[in-house]
Amino acid sequence: MQSKYKAVPPVGIENRTWPDRQITSSPRWCAVDLRDGNQALPNPLTFEQKKEYWRLLLEIGYKEIEVGFPSASKDDYEFTRWLIEAKQVPDDVVISVLAPSRPDLIAKTVESLRGAKRCVVHIYIATSDLHREHVLGKTRPEQIEMLRASIATIKSEAAKYPQTRYELEFSPEEFTDTDMDYGVEVCDFVVDQWNPQGDEKVILNLPATVERRPPNHYADMIELFCRKLKNRARSVISLHAHNDMGCAVAATTLSLQAGGERVEGTLFGHGERTGNVDSIIVALNLQYMGIDTGLNFSKLSHVNEVVTRLTGFTPHPRHPYVGDLVYSAFSGSHQDAIHKCLLKKDAMMETFGQWKIPYLHIDPSDVGRNFEKMIRINSQSGKGGIAHVIESEHGIHLPRWMQNELASRVQVYAEAVAREVSSKELWQLFTETYVNPSPSQLDLVNFWPYPDEKIPSIIQAKVEVSLHGKKQIVEARENGPVAAFVAAVKKLGLPEFTLEHYEESKAGHGSQAEAVTFVQLKGPDGKLAIGVGIHANISQAAVKAITAAINKLLH
Ligand code: KIV
Ligand code: ZN
Numbered sequence: 001m002q003s004k005y006k007a008v009p010p011v012g013i014e015n016r017t018w019p020d021r022q023i024t025s026s027p028r029w030c031a032v033d034l035r036d037g038n039q040a041l042p043n044p045l046t047f048e049q050k051k052e053y054w055r056l057l058l059e060i061g062y063k064e065i066e067v068g069f070p071s072a073s074k075d076d077y078e079f080t081r082w083l084i085e086a087k088q089v090p091d092d093v094v095i096s097v098l099a100p101s102r103p104d105l106i107a108k109t110v111e112s113l114r115g116a117k118r119c120v121v122h123i124y125i126a127t128s129d130l131h132r133e134h135v136l137g138k139t140r141p142e143q144i145e146m147l148r149a150s151i152a153t154i155k156s157e158a159a160k161y162p163q164t165r166y167e168l169e170f171s172p173e174e175f176t177d178t179d180m181d182y183g184v185e186v187c188d189f190v191v192d193q194w195n196p197q198g199d200e201k202v203i204l205n206l207p208a209t210v211e212r213r214p215p216n217h218y219a220d221m222i223e224l225f226c227r228k229l230k231n232r233a234r235s236v237i238s239l240h241a242h243n244d245m246g247c248a249v250a251a252t253t254l255s256l257q258a259g260g261e262r263v264e265g266t267l268f269g270h271g272e273r274t275g276n277v278d279s280i281i282v283a284l285n286l287q288y289m290g291i292d293t294g295l296n297f298s299k300l301s302h303v304n305e306v307v308t309r310l311t312g313f314t315p316h317p318r319h320p321y322v323g324d325l326v327y328s329a330f331s332g333s334h335q336d337a338i339h340k341c342l343l344k345k346d347a348m349m350e351t352f353g354q355w356k357i358p359y360l361h362i363d364p365s366d367v368g369r370n371f372e373k374m375i376r377i378n379s380q381s382g383k384g385g386i387a388h389v390i391e392s393e394h395g396i397h398l399p400r401w402m403q404n405e406l407a408s409r410v411q412v413y414a415e416a417v418a419r420e421v422s423s424k425e426l427w428q429l430f431t432e433t434y435v436n437p438s439p440s441q442l443d444l445v446n447f448w449p450y451p452d453e454k455i456p457s458i459i460q461a462k463v464e465v466s467l468h469g470k471k472q473i474v475e476a477r478e479n480g481p482v483a484a485f486v487a488a489v490k491k492l493g494l495p496e497f498t499l500e501h502y503e504e505s506k507a508g509h510g511s512q513a514e515a516v517t518f519v520q521l522k523g524p525d526g527k528l529a530i531g532v533g534i535h536a537n538i539s540q541a542a543v544k545a546i547t548a549a550i551n552k553l554l555h
Contacts, residue, residue, distance in 0.1 A: 011220035018258035070112035096120035110157035128174035169203035191231035215251035332382020449481035
């Protein structure tokens with residue numbers, strides 16, 4: 001039986017050079033959100049929403065923006081007019097509008113741009129045999145004739161508005177499914193007909209209208225096209241990739257190596273079917289190769305908020321750079337590595353001469369994301385991750401000797417609830433286990449340490465407690481407040497204990513910081529118990545920690 005699908009034959013290029021080339025400078029960026037993106041939204045943008053989207057594109061730094069299809073849509077026509085009449089287009093921004101290569105639709109298209117300082121008329125015709133023969137029913141010479149007539153009409157219509165500088169963009173639609181020699185012939189014809197003067201160039205936009213080939217084929221086609229094009233020096237090679245095979249970013253990136261100079265795409269890849277190439281990913285990938293793209297995504301969460309609100313689509317949680325989960329680690333070993341290296345991130349920067357942290361492609365703060373939610377806790381999490389969350393949320397640096405024990409408690413809890421553990425729950429578990437363990441048999445009511453009247457290095461401690469609900473006061477003298485407290489409580493007839501670990505630190509950040517003490521006691525049967533005390537006063541924090549640990553020995 002004949003197979004339904006076949007591999008697309010290779011492009012047939014010899015001695016391709018693009019695999020060895022490196023991208024060293026930024027391409028030009030053209031946002032096609034308001035045209036290709038908008039035409040594929042179930043609920044197209046309203047006039048007001050387009051205004052907001054437009055402002056967002058300007059904020060990001062786009063200098064070329066395709067604003068609509070005025071000959072086909074009244075809304076697009078009115079929006080184009082509003083941009084020009086309300087003087088919304090900054091001097092360094094060029095707007096473009098799309099039209100099919102049909103002379104009857106050109107006049108309205110050109111007129112829609114009247115009054116703009118500089119603008120681009122973007123015409124297209126589908127040059128693949130599939131479209132040409134089966135959809136348009138045109139021969140190759142007939143298509144060439146349509147282009148001749150369209151370009152002549154653009155010129156004559158543009159001459160009516162001498163205050164506006166009209167430039168030309170041409171797309172051989174379905175370029176990646178078009179016979180190469182025909183594609184080159186058509187594009188050379190267009191450039192010759194337009195005949196750009198001085199430093200002007202015709203934008204030749206070579207779309208992968210439907211992604212039917214692997215990304216290396218797109219790059220091969222771009223390199224071959226550039227080699228064959230007679231008018232190479234009079235044109236700008238523009239890439240326009242759709243994402244049917246999920247490879248639009250790869251196709252665009254490889255094709256930039258192959259000669260692409262300009263990228264048309266949309267934010268988060270909105271566009272027909274699987275969408276256009278996501279310009280954010282392409283641009284940020286370049287930025288993290290050290291290339292200044294001219295686009296500013298340092299407030300990516302804001303961009304996300306606006307685009308999500310206007311389009312009604314939320315990016316997938318694993319969408320590169322922007323998804324909710326893309327800076328999160330759940331696995332214990334990943335968390336441990338991130339935690340260790342973030343603690344010395346400046347030194348790491350110096351060692352590598354660039355950002356390099358395990359499991360974190362970029363510094364999330366560069367795109368406006370903070371570190372707080374980077375490590376997320378579930379039953380796969382490890383001690384490093386848990387320590388990181390406690391430290392980032394509460395400013396408490398946990399001693400290594402308690403991290404394993406806390407991690408195993410968190411794991412039991414996470415398995416029991418069978419879901420992610422929020423940082424609030426983690427803190428609750430921490431305080432219920434170590435700071436205020438219950439049931440509490442020994443409650444500390446008051447602790448007064450004061451220096452001995454005659455020997456100030458000796459501390460006299462008066463300790464008021466409630467033991468099994470009964471108030472008692474015990475006193476002792478030692479050479480420090482903590483030792484005096486321990487000596488005093490030992491008079492309560494409690495089971496013997498020894499102090500295994502004692503560590504003082506601080507909780508919180510800056511002037512809000514409190515003292516925090518971690519202790520580990522060993523009971524008569526070898527049982528170990530950890531207690532944590534948090535208090536503005538360092539001695540009070542210590543005795544609270546000891547009291548908490550004693551309570552756990554009494555359980
Ligand atoms: O995908 C495409 O081919 C297009 C053209 C009209 C440029 O959007
Ligand atoms: Zn498109």
